[in-house]
Amino acid sequence: MLAAVSQSFNPILPSAGEIIWSVLSFAILLVVLAKFAFPPVAAMMNKRSERIREDLEAAEQARREALALKAQREEELAGARMEAQRIVEDARLLAEQMKGEIVARGHQEIEASKAQNEALLAAERGRVVLELRAELAGLAIELSSRILAHELERSEVDPLVEAFLAEADAGSR
Amino acid sequence: MEGSSLILAGINFPPIAEVLNWKPLAFGGTAYAFNKIGLLALLSTAITLGLFAIAGRRASLVPRGVQNLVESSVDFITNTVVLDVIGQAGLAWVPWLTGLFFFILFNNLFEVIPFIQMPATARTSVTIPLALIVYVTFIVVGVRSQGARKYFKSALVPEGVPVALLLLLVPIELLSTFIVRPFALAVRLFGNMLAGHLLLVTFAVISEALFVKSIALVVLPLPAAMLVALTGYEIFVAALQAFIFTILTAVYIGEALGGGH
Structure with a gap:
């Protein structure tokens, strides 16, 4: 039986049934693959490629923005440093100016105070002179009275003393 | 002497029909008889479409598992087969060539799948x-891409060749392009897979015979080890032959598109 089968069977020759089913299988595979099964896979692969490309571009854009921002910050920092220097310089000049003004005002106040003190001193001296004059008159009278041992009346002596003091006063000026 | 004859008696090589000629499973006696080969061809179609369906349905931006396998294969076909051989013009052929590759690959791999153990491409x-x-x-x-006249001229008449030589070259080109090509494609795949299948059958039969005749169990590991090694080698051959068939197809299509010579 087996020998009969092997004699009638040629392993190289194709058989009709196998050809039909293999061609049918391959045709189904190509049609279904091309129409339905392949597109979603290809779409996902394209989507991924697109996503990677976008991410790379976004990263490059972010890098460029960061560099621009850094340059801007450095520029601002340099500006701020110059501004700070200018403010310090201005403050120094203002302080110099204020110092000059305060010293000048101090001098003026000292001068004014000195003049006031001198005026007060002069007034006080006048008052003291007047008091001294009255005191001296009393003392002179007392002294004269004691010297003359009441020989003269006060009313007679006063004009003489006044005259004397007037002369003395005129002489002191 | 007696032992060796016992072993030889134990080796019962099946007739070639028994390992290649499959009985009809359905439609027996008709021209479209459906046997194991037809079933395997349908199975390879189903497996390929199933893999793509899973990869397409569970598609995520970061591929894993089946999606990774399918996408790697598509990527391989796109870059190694289509772009390297045909160029940008061949991108429309990626689904076609991917289908061809998977169809042949699975039909080859059935050679080493337990309980199937028959490459449909050995027919x-x-x-x-x-x-x-x-x-x-x-x-x-x-x-379609070059016009009949220009296409056959470019395929048959090499440029820059003296007229006298054309007498020799045109028949050679005709033979190589339009007669040998399909024959070589078919025979290369068929021959490789049939040879592999028969090798595996041979070593399986020898191992079985040694196992049955327990007197020669000492040498059993040798053919058994060879069987294991050959199974691994046949997996490699299955992938290689699928790749060769696909890349040659890409070469022919690339030439036809006008990129040849």
Whole structure:
């Protein structure tokens, strides 16, 4: 039986049934693959490629923005440093100016105070002179009275003393 | 002496029909009889479509598992086969060539799958139609993309060759491009897979005979180890032959598109 089968069977020759089913299988595979099964896979692969490309571009854009921002910050920092220097310089000049003004005002106040003190001193001296004059008159009278041992009346002596003091006063000026 | 004859008696090589000629499972006695080969061809179609369906349905931006496998294969076909051989013009052929690759690959791999152990491509019933489909495809592509006259001229008449030599070269080109190509495609795949299948059968039969005749169990590990090694080698051959068939198809289509010579 087996020998009969092997004699009638040629392993190289194709058989009709196998050809039909293999061609049918391959045709189904190509049609279904091309129409339905392949597109979603290809779409996902394209989507991924697109996503990677976008991410790379976004990263490059972010890098460029960061560099621009850094340059801007450095520029601002340099500006701020110059501004700070200018403010310090201005403050120094203002302080110099204020110092000059305060010293000048101090001098003026000292001068004014000195003049006031001198005026007060002069007034006080006048008052003291007047008091001294009255005191001296009393003392002179007392002294004269004691010297003359009441020989003269006060009313007679006063004009003489006044005259004397007037002369003395005129002489002191 | 007696032992060796015992072993030889134990080796019962099946007739070639028993390992290649499958009984009809359905439609027996008709021209479209459906047997194991037809079932395997349908199975390889189903597996390929199933893998793509899973990869497409569970598609995520970061591929894993089946999606990774399918996308890697598509990527391989796109870069190694299409872009390297045909160029940008061949990108439309990626689904076609991917289908061809998977169809042949699974039909080859059935050779080493337990309980199947039969490559459908070890039958010319599978390889000749595939080669003819490729043959018709590249001729149609050539005629459509270049025009019949220009295509056949570019295919048959090499440029810059003295007229006298054309007498020799045109028949050679005709033979190599339009006669040998489909024949070589079909026979290469069929021959490799049939040889592999018979090798595996041979070593399986020897191992079995040694196992049954327990007197020679000492030498059993040798053919058994060879069987294991050959199984691994056949997996490699299955992938290699699928790749060769696919890349040659791409070469022919590329030439037909006008990129040849």
